[in-house]
Amino acid sequence: MDTLSFIRQVEDTFTCYWGGHFEVVTTFFARPRPREQLIAWLDLQLYKEIHVVPGKAQALIDMYEKLDDEAERGEYEAEAYELADEIQHYRLLADIRESITGKKLKATETRPTAEQLKLEAVRRKYDTEGPLVRAVGGFSPGGGVAFAAAGSMIGGGPIERQLAEAFKIIYRQELSHYSYKRLLFERLAWDSDATEYDLAIQYARELARQHFVLRNESFSYPLAPERVAEIDAGKVTPYAPPRLY
Ligand SMILES: [Fe+2]
Numbered sequence: 001m002d003t004l005s006f007i008r009q010v011e012d013t014f015t016c017y018w019g020g021h022f023e024v025v026t027t028f029f030a031r032p033r034p035r036e037q038l039i040a041w042l043d044l045q046l047y048k049e050i051h052v053v054p055g056k057a058q059a060l061i062d063m064y065e066k067l068d069d070e071a072e073r074g075e076y077e078a079e080a081y082e083l084a085d086e087i088q089h090y091r092l093l094a095d096i097r098e099s100i101t102g103k104k105l106k107a108t109e110t111r112p113t114a115e116q117l118k119l120e121a122v123r124r125k126y127d128t129e130g131p132l133v134r135a136v137g138g139f140s141p142g143g144g145v146a147f148a149a150a151g152s153m154i155g156g157g158p159i160e161r162q163l164a165e166a167f168k169i170i171y172r173q174e175l176s177h178y179s180y181k182r183l184l185f186e187r188l189a190w191d192s193d194a195t196e197y198d199l200a201i202q203y204a205r206e207l208a209r210q211h212f213v214l215r216n217e218s219f220s221y222p223l224a225p226e227r228v229a230e231i232d233a234g235k236v237t238p239y240a241p242p243r244l245y
Pocket residue numbers: 049085086089170
């Protein structure tokens with residue numbers, strides 16, 4: 001397989017499932033839902049935003065030791081901003097959760113769902129592979145771009161309006177994380193041996209699908225199994241994040 005076809009195949013796999021993320025969010029907010037479903041989604045989303053923070057903070061400490069030696073200072077800066085962005089997403093959504101429930105949820109008491117644990121297992125499975133395969137993991141913020149783009153347009157009441165504003169901030173930041181990681185992936189694709197392509201495609205399929213399945217679970221399954229099967233078969237409007245510049 002040539003490099004361009006490989007990049008196209010990985011991209012198509014993700015953009016189809018990102019169309020699925022978009023549909024999950026627009027379907028969920030298309031009609032009134034029980035408040036418990038919104039709170040359940042917020043609880044999981046808070047976990048997703050905050051549980052990565054200790055690992056990212058440790059990575060910054062580790063990089064400090066190598067700064068301007070093995071670690072490039074621009075990369076260090078990008079990692080630091082990404083850490084701050086996740087904390088901001090957490091704060092925005094935790095504020096909304098607190099205004100709905102009147103209660104605080106301790107960060108360390110947020111819990112993953114069954115599908116979130118499966119997503120983490122998919123990531124771990126490919127964690128020890130080569131740089132190109134691992135770079136496929138950098139496509140993951142694209143699902144965040146799709147879901148936040150859909151969320152930016154929701155309306156209904158005061159909570160939905162606050163959520164839409166939070167989604168706009170999340171959208172802009174996830175788009176810049178995605179664009180940066182996407183560029184790294186393309187560079188690696190051109191530099192890597194074509195024998196690595198098959199495993200990278202396999203990871204792309206598993207990661208894109210599990211991330212989408214998790215998104216549907218997190219919103220209490222607005223898409224029925226029949227619709228999920230259609231999306232698996234590619235019957236969906238793809239979502240491709242716009243170019244940053
Ligand atoms: Fe985030």
